[in-house]
Amino acid sequence: RWMRKVSDYGYDIQDAMYREAARVMGFDPRPRFQFAVQEKTPPYIVTVIELDAQARAIGEYKMREAIDLYLECTAN
Numbered sequence: 001r002w003m004r005k006v007s008d009y010g011y012d013i014q015d016a017m018y019r020e021a022a023r024v025m026g027f028d029p030r031p032r033f034q035f036a037v038q039e040k041t042p043p044y045i046v047t048v049i050e051l052d053a054q055a056r057a058i059g060e061y062k063m064r065e066a067i068d069l070y071l072e073c074t075a076n
Contacts, residue, residue, distance in 0.1 A: 002037050002049065011035065012059030013066070015051050020063065 006012050015033050022031040038046045051059070 002035075002047075003055075006051065006055055007058070010062075012051060012055050013062050014059075015056060016059035016063040019056075019060075 015035075018033050019031055023029055032050060034048050034050045036046055037049055038044055
């Protein structure tokens with residue numbers, strides 16, 4: 001169920017931004033980023049989830065669009 005909410009809550013963009021920050025700081029050029037997801041009701045099971053390649057690519061695209069828009073806005 002959580003995977004259906006990735007786009008709704010921008011988790012794909014968050015993934016892309018953390019990966020890009022790690023790359024810029026000189027860490028592994030393709031770092032892994034994982035989400036720790038906890039259920040809202042007992043027994044509060046915790047699951048570690050890594051986005052698949054398609055979700056990561058979509059997040060990177062959205063992040064680049066946002067950065068380009070920000071640069072355009074600040075330039076004008």
